[in-house]
Amino acid sequence: MEEDSGFGLLDYMRSDEEPELGRMAITMGFIILLIFLVLYDVLYPGHGFPVVSDVVPLVAGVMDSSIWFFILGIMIGFFSLVASVLVGAVEE
Amino acid sequence: MNTIILMMLIFWGILLLFAWRLRAGLGFLGDTVAGMTGFMLGKALGPGATILEGRTGTAAMAWINHGMVWLFMGASITFVDLWLGHSPNALHSLQSWSWDLTGDAALNPSIMTTFGGMIMLLIGCSLHIMPRMADASLSNETNAGLMAMVFTGGILLFVIGSQVPNDIGNMIAFVGYTIPALAALAIIANILLTIREQTTGLEAPQWFIIIGLVGWFVSSVTFVLLGPEAAPHTLWISEQLHIGMFLCLIFGVVYYAIPSTTGIPIPSRSLIALTLVGTVVTVSPMGYDPATLGFLELAWLPLNLGVTEGASFPPCGGETNCTSSLIITTMMALSIPIMFMFSTNVLTAIRRSGAIFEDTALTLIAFGSFMLPIMAIASLFTTLDAMSGSNELSAAIGSMRLGAIWGAIIPLALGGTLAIIPDASGKELESQSSGIRAVWFLGLGIVGTFMVSMMSDFAEISFAEAGLEEGFSSTAAELQPIASVLFYGVVLGVLFLAQNVVRGTRSHDSEPEFSILGPSRYVISGTTTVRDLLTAGVTLDTVLTTDDGTDDNVGPTVLSEEE
Numbered sequence: 241m242e243e244d245s246g247f248g249l250l251d252y253m254r255s256d257e258e259p260e261l262g263r264m265a266i267t268m269g270f271i272i273l274l275i276f277l278v279l280y281d282v283l284y285p286g287h288g289f290p291v292v293s294d295v296v297p298l299v300a301g302v303m304d305s306s307i308w309f310f311i312l313g314i315m316i317g318f319f320s321l322v323a324s325v326l327v328g329a330v331e332e
Numbered sequence: 333m334n335t336i337i338l339m340m341l342i343f344w345g346i347l348l349l350f351a352w353r354l355r356a357g358l359g360f361l362g363d364t365v366a367g368m369t370g371f372m373l374g375k376a377l378g379p380g381a382t383i384l385e386g387r388t389g390t391a392a393m394a395w396i397n398h399g400m401v402w403l404f405m406g407a408s409i410t411f412v413d414l415w416l417g418h419s420p421n422a423l424h425s426l427q428s429w430s431w432d433l434t435g436d437a438a439l440n441p442s443i444m445t446t447f448g449g450m451i452m453l454l455i456g457c458s459l460h461i462m463p464r465m466a467d468a469s470l471s472n473e474t475n476a477g478l479m480a481m482v483f484t485g486g487i488l489l490f491v492i493g494s495q496v497p498n499d500i501g502n503m504i505a506f507v508g509y510t511i512p513a514l515a516a517l518a519i520i521a522n523i524l525l526t527i528r529e530q531t532t533g534l535e536a537p538q539w540f541i542i543i544g545l546v547g548w549f550v551s552s553v554t555f556v557l558l559g560p561e562a563a564p565h566t567l568w569i570s571e572q573l574h575i576g577m578f579l580c581l582i583f584g585v586v587y588y589a590i591p592s593t594t595g596i597p598i599p600s601r602s603l604i605a606l607t608l609v610g611t612v613v614t615v616s617p618m619g620y621d622p623a624t625l626g627f628l629e630l631a632w633l634p635l636n637l638g639v640t641e642g643a644s645f646p647p648c649g650g651e652t653n654c655t656s657s658l659i660i661t662t663m664m665a666l667s668i669p670i671m672f673m674f675s676t677n678v679l680t681a682i683r684r685s686g687a688i689f690e691d692t693a694l695t696l697i698a699f700g701s702f703m704l705p706i707m708a709i710a711s712l713f714t715t716l717d718a719m720s721g722s723n724e725l726s727a728a729i730g731s732m733r734l735g736a737i738w739g740a741i742i743p744l745a746l747g748g749t750l751a752i753i754p755d756a757s758g759k760e761l762e763s764q765s766s767g768i769r770a771v772w773f774l775g776l777g778i779v780g781t782f783m784v785s786m787m788s789d790f791a792e793i794s795f796a797e798a799g800l801e802e803g804f805s806s807t808a809a810e811l812q813p814i815a816s817v818l819f820y821g822v823v824l825g826v827l828f829l830a831q832n833v834v835r836g837t838r839s840h841d842s843e844p845e846f847s848i849l850g851p852s853r854y855v856i857s858g859t860t861t862v863r864d865l866l867t868a869g870v871t872l873d874t875v876l877t878t879d880d881g882t883d884d885n886v887g888p889t890v891l892s893e894e895e
Contacts, residue, residue, distance in 0.1 A: 304425065305419060305422040305423070307412070307415045307419070307422045307423065310411065310415075310817075310820055310823075311412070313820075313824075314408045314411075314823060317404070317823075317824075317827040317831075318404065318405075318408070320831065321401060321404065321827065321830055321831060321834065322401075324831060324834040324835050325397065325401075325834050328834055328835075
């Protein structure tokens with residue numbers, strides 16, 4: 241392909257602010273999940289989601305107090321702290 | 333002789349003897365003893381001595397990092413304990429895993445993890461400060477680093493043991509409580525061997541640290557020496573002396589941290605000396621709560637549970653002698669001016685630095701210093717109420733303990749540690765702005781929790797005074813969940829500060845920073861010395877001007893035109 245020397249199409253296609261690949265993957269995953277949920281509801285109306293419908297009542301039965309939301313936050317915080325310590329140790 | 337008087341005399345006597353020998357230059361640690369102790373800390377560990385590399389400064393940071401994680405765990409478990417206070421069965425589903433975390437099951441681990449984390453932070457700071465001020469390297473860096481792991485193992489054992497409600501669990505918890513004490517003993521030996529190399533006299537922060545560490549053990553030794561017969565009366569005094577010695581350690585760390593961070597000296601050396609003597613001579617009223625007796629029963633397991641069952645402060649009134657109560661009451665009351673002395677000295681230094689709300693560590697220290705006298709006075713009321721046996725404020729004693737620990741003691745220990753970290757590790761905090769935000773979380777969280785839970789407690793007290801002792805105030809029941817949710821701010825604050833520390837960035841400038849300036853202009857009246865100027869917070873950039881005495885506006889006040 242010949243190089244476009246003038247103010248043409250290639251100038252518009254050359255972007256220098258590409259989004260990060262990870263962010264793109266997360267966004268695409270979220271969109272695909274939404275499409276799947278809508279399609280599943282259309283194709284199998286009234287049916288529960290596979291696996292998820294079996295797990296949710298179990299979790300709801302165990303985590304029947306709002307303290308679990310706080311404990312979830314504590315666990316996320318704790319693991320992020322441990323992860324930071326481990327990353328720091330590996331770096332050095 | 334009266335038991336309490338005897339206990340205090342033994343405590344002061346041992347500390348005085350130790351301080352006298354320490355002032356003489358540790359000559360009592362002869363070469364043989366020093367060599368043997370050095371051998372026990374090093375080669376006697378066998379292969380264990382080679383686990384860690386032992387680079388200079390790594391031990392201090394190991395203790396601080398472990399301490400940060402345990403402090404976060406302490407805040408989290410305290411939050412769970414608060415929640416279980418109003419919803420005892422909130423975590424009943426864990427019973428399917430044979431874990432009965434209901435009622436007050438989280439209280440003992442919350443105490444162990446909170447104080448364990450705090451002590452680890454303070455020992456980490458001590459391992460940095462003592463060699464730095466002695467101008468020598470730590471006697472055995474590898475052993476000190478190894479002891480951080482041992483200490484952590486002990487806390488973990490205690491937490492596990494406290495959750496197993498049988499004799500085996502009690503024994504595991506007791507072992508878990510004893511192991512950290514042994515690790516701390518090794519640290520004391522390490523520090524003593526280090527300052528043995530010091531050619532100059534000990535500096536004030538060093539005195540605070542060494543007296544705090546040794547006094548912590550001496551108070552326990554005194555308790556044991558008086559035997560199980562006296563235990564019901566000496567137990568609480570011993571625990572209050574522990575709190576006093578922790579404060580002594582904290583004061584030492586803070587008195588070192590502020591000048592080393594800001595370049596501005598602590599304003600009054602006399603107040604520093606008075607604080608040291610006062611902390612040893614008085615008894616702290618903070619942190620007393622009969623609900624923590626279960627923790628002490630695990631900690632003193634060999635004493636037989638029956639001994640500590642009826643533990644109380646010395647009784648007074650009727651046919652009993654009130655001497656002990658009067659002595660303890662006086663010593664507790666005398667601790668209040670000591671708290672004010674420390675607070676005034678520290679807050680003045682921080683105000684002169686101009687770094688409040690700009691530097692995370694100094695802001696946290698300022699918050700703790702501000703809260704310290706307030707919590708000490710409030711604790712004096714609740715503790716003396718319990719001592720006198722009137723128990724009119726017994727409902728508020730738990731909230732008071734929480735406020736004193738998380739509102740004053742922990743912020744001071746944590747702030748002092750954060751100030752020392754850049755020097756100890758060569759790493760700055762990741763972000764000062766997020767650090768300040770974390771301090772806001774912590775500060776508002778504990779102040780909110782304290783106020784709301786006090787409102788709940790006094791609603792309950794009013795309900796009881798109205799003669800409705802069988803019921804429970806609905807106002808109190810509604811306020812308790814709010815208090816526990818507000819405490820989540822403390823959990824988040826400690827978490828953000830811990831993340832800020834572990835994600836810290838390598839400092840590019842190894843020289844200490846003195847960007848925080850003192851006063852821009854300072855007026856001198858009469859003759860003065862450079863020492864006085866430095867004490868007043870003057871820095872190299874301050875403009876000095878002289879007062880020539882031509883200010884005509886100043887003079888005697890005219891009371892009346894006729895006169």
